[in-house]
Amino acid sequence: MFDYKLIRSDRKTLSVEIDRDGGLIVRAPRRLDKATIECFLESRKRWIEENRRRMLERRAAVVQDSSGAQTVWYHGSQLQLLQHDASNVEIRDGALIVPHNWTQAYLRAWLKEMCKQELQSRVPPAAALLGVQPTAIHVTEAKTRWGSCSSKNSLNFSWRLIFCPPEVMDYVVIHELCHIRHKNHSAAFWALVAEHDPQYETHRAWLGSHAALMDLF
Ligand SMILES: [Zn+2]
Incomplete structure (x- = not known):
């Protein structure tokens, strides 16, 4: 039998969905007994296996x-x-x-290490040009944003930036460094970004059209 997360509510029917990590979510009426739920899952077995495989494949790097x-x-x-x-x-x-x-885990660790090395060589010169000093640089597992800047000016970057073209990586670095000066997305912030990356709109658009890369691995 499958492991699944059960969410009961006032609904009248049963449904099953697969989340982005391949986990099963079952939505069921409040009082429906477990045996009926599991019987339902059994009847959907092929659909579940097929869709779970597809979901994980889509995420595979x-x-x-x-x-x-x-x-x-x-x-x-x-x-x-x-x-x-x-x-x-x-x-x-x-x-x-x-x-x-090689394994997926091996490749992932290697890519993450490459990203770390790239950032270590890209951030200091860009920071010097901007005249700012980040307090720390972290490479994270973030899946919803490519980079962020904390209130204490420590910068976080998703290791998946290694999937992006070098100039797009540079744009993300510049973007976060500019947040040391401006903790917002004001006109002054974007003017500073444009000063250091005149092509920033193209680079932003690239990230927008490649958001799916965030889901890899
Ligand atoms: Zn920002």
Whole structure:
């Protein structure tokens, strides 16, 4: 039997849905007995398994393209995922090459580390140009925002920024650094962003049209 989260309410019918992590949510009338609920789930078994698989596939960072090759997002493009005998990860000729025994968790950790290194090299020069000093830089698991700036001027960035083109990453860095000066999205804030990233509208639009990248892994 499936594990599921049961939400009872004044409704009259049973329904089942799958959340973004592949979990089951069952909505049921207040007094309906468990046996009936589980019998219902059993009858929907194929639908549940199929949709759960699809949901998790959509979230997987490694996806098959139309030719059947595996690809992974990196710096704004989908690199082909290849394997080699070595134990390191390499990027060569438009391909991301991983060891034979790679796993999703391994690849995720590597991408997160790359993001950390990128931010460590991108933030200090951008901060110097703006004349601001963040108190800390954190790389987070955030899924709803690419970056944020706390009231104490510590900056948070989603590690999934590694999926974005370098110039978009720079835009997010500049955006958060500008929040050290302006804790809002006022006209003065955007003027400062524009001063340091004249293409910021294009970069914002890229993020808008690639919001699904937030769901990967
Ligand atoms: Zn902002």
